[in-house]
Amino acid sequence: MADNLGEKLIIAISSRALFDLDASHAVYEKEGLEAYSRYQIEREDEPLPPGEAFPMVKKLLRINDSLAGENRVEVVLTSRNSADTGLRVFNSMQHYGLKIERAAFCGGASPYPYVTAFGTHLFLSTEPSDVRQALEQGIAAATLVSRKGGGDDQGQLRFAFDGDAVLFSDEAERVFKSSGLEAFQDSEQAAAHEPLSGGPFKPFLAALQKIQQEFPATESPIRTALVTARSAPAHERVIRTLRAWNIRIDESIFLGGLDKTEFLRAYQADVFFDDQQTHCDSASSHIATGHVPHGIANQ
Template structure:
């Protein structure tokens, strides 16, 4: 096992995102930490069923078999669960043949503080509070929303991203929320040659792009920007990505159309969006990560 993960794409997953821990979580919620620990010890030889993030994790780890030299992707666990959960989780990891060796089990407290120490590029969880903590500390993070639909491509990993408040800052979305569509369009046209500031997923997208470059022509990773923007607000987005030297494989400017059918057509393994209503709609077609960042979420949090 390498002692250096600084040159890897590092993805942190909560144990409840990787495996279905609903039964034991219910014990914790109803009876407390001690009963939860006792339950896990009693069931530590019972293999857990895959959770919402399992297919994504399997594909991520599979990339190590394809890149020259291997070992470019690291998946680790960051969990609120206790160490008693650890044995059952690692037994299940071994059962499914997943190359996951590092973990932090935090006994009921938020594990976000270890994301920076591990050098994580992305944190996926089912706990919204942990996701918000991670985002507030500069780490790309999302709350996974399950989808019954599964992509039918086995040999590619396809990421899809909303633009404003995810890849980009919410500076343009603030104009839209406060002044309306007309002023937003005028503002974006006037600022077309001024790059947008980076959002919480900029660095993760950069890391993905770096891995794509390593793979070269036959890259098993694809990326798509799926945004409600339309012309003339498209130009600033294109010029911003160009300024960042990031290549996006596919860009969809939908002009307010529902994104679900387009994400299904693209075949996204996971889609990231800041607005919960868009996430709920998208999750009917693809696995979705809610990014609770930006003005849309600040409005929701107001009393």
């Protein structure tokens, strides 16, 4: 009998985000599909190296152990491989003890339709076109842009989010882009008691909070932070918006335009989501970073 996916936190992740497939992809680009298939089949018993999102996935799956084995977190693998060439991916998951049972191998096609079918809260991929299509379907999605290698897969899982165009809509950012900082601050002060509309990552943040609420506050395996370029007086609307949504975020850092990277390192973020490519570029050499191609900054 199938599990009830509706009660779980569902994360869909591409094979190239979970494992380091750079060597395999180089064979595909230089020699073509047939050589790539042969390369993977010949090495299907050789585990793939961990990829950028591997530590995050390990921490996510460990949450189920903290809940006495109750599977409240589900990780689904998506891949443009065929099942034949994807056998190496399955074998690698077994080698590392990753309890991933569901997968979609799409034989060269985009996996994003299955991301929707699985009821996904978050989709992580290295293919920007797949990420954009998932976002268009209302799913929180990001392109992993960092290549810093594997990180710590122990301890608390720490998510960091930008605000405008990620947790919130880009309505305020549009004012900033069109009219400048002063007009943005005036507009946000005037609308301080009007909650912002939700952005693409609002449902994911809400799903994370449901998991957090199953633990005492001091023992939660998940911690969340808002890391925003906003400053006073534009802070109030953000605080009141989260209050209106009845969503708690553990830490809120208002930087007033300062570079985010050192603050993300101080927070010890496992993964950081931002819509601005420049912010992602700055953070990506230190922290697993997901670019969210949403909002006016990406038009």
